[in-house]
Amino acid sequence: MSDKTLQVVQGLVLGPDGKPSVASGTAGDVMRRLIQCNMDVSCLRTNDILGDKDWEIIDTVVLEHARRRQVAVAELMRRNLVFRFSDGLSATVLEYVDMGVIGDATVSMSPRVRGDKSQINYVPRYMPLPLTFMDWDIDVRTLGASRRAGRPLDTTWAGRAADRVGEATENMLFNGSSTFTVESGVIYGLCDHPSRQPYHLTAAWDASGANPVRDVRLMKQLAVNAGFYGPYGVWTSGGYDVVLDDDYVRASTNNTAKTVRQRLLELRGIEFVQPCDFMPANTVVLVQLTPDVIRMVEGMPLQNLQWKTEGDLVLNMKVMQILVPQIRADQDGNCGVIHGHLA
DSSP states (O other): OOOOGEEEEEHHHHHHHSSOOOTTTTSHHHHHHHTTTTTTTGGGGGGSSHHHHHHHHHHHHHHHHHHOHHHHHHHHTTTOOOEEEEEEOOOEEEEEEEEEEOOOOOSSSSSSSOOOOOOOOEEEEEEOOOOOOEEEEEEHHHHHHHHHHHHHOOHHHHHHHHHHHHHHHHHHHHEEEEEEETTTEEEEOTTTTTTOEEEEEOTTTTTTTTOOOHHHHHHHHHHHTTTTOOOEEEEGGGGGGHTTEEEEEEEOOOOOOOEEHHHHHTTTTEEEEETTTTTTTTTTEEOOSTTTTEEEEEEEEEEEEEEEETTTTTEEEEEEEEEEEEEOOOTTTTOOOEEOOOO
């Protein structure tokens, strides 16, 4: 953006689209920029030092690395199990309601018959919305050397920062985070939610006597008994990946080879079976894949932000997102999460 495209209106520097611009030296400190832009963090991304091509390179690396480490989170979002809102930086807590079980539907030949109008009991709940981020920076000499040699920016640091952000979010999905508490609201994970249903595995899946297919069948039946009829996803400890790829049926003259993973996917209602690095050892979780059981809450999509310090000699970067899991149960404690572990 050239200086000719900027105009000043009531102290704000506006670009050609009429929105506040943050060209170097015109918009004040980071807090002022955000307030001027109604907390839109994209206003911290400018082209006064890094050009469009630089941002494209950085964004590509950040997104690729974060997705690589957010396997389970990406699966939920791919299935649209996500609640999004646009002003996450202005909100420190999500307020929602739990409700009790409603009555049965009425079956009648006449519409005059009064249906059940039992009062639904709504209870307000709260969940913290922390930021997940990792900082990195580029100093003026590194940037100058890159441009002098005609080389693209070294984005190794940006990629590793995105790795850590993705890992922290994935870990939160399974293990929660008790660090933040708002109005008794806590971020619970699949393995520590108080209403999850426990199940004792027959044996560790990598031990003698293990029966993964029987375990998943019984876990699914526990879900059905509680009124959760699928579809289901299954996550296992990362160490069980080799077990899932082991032969369940070995090839012979009458059949072809079949892995444990393939056999589990043949069970009705099982959509996927995925190992996860962030689950505790010897753990299997079966989850109903519906928003009343599990969803991600996204207040800010993954961003890479910038601001200058050290006399404008250092360009600070922050890979950041607001993305937290919400595991849900009704007021009677019914939850579509079955937590398999050793007795």
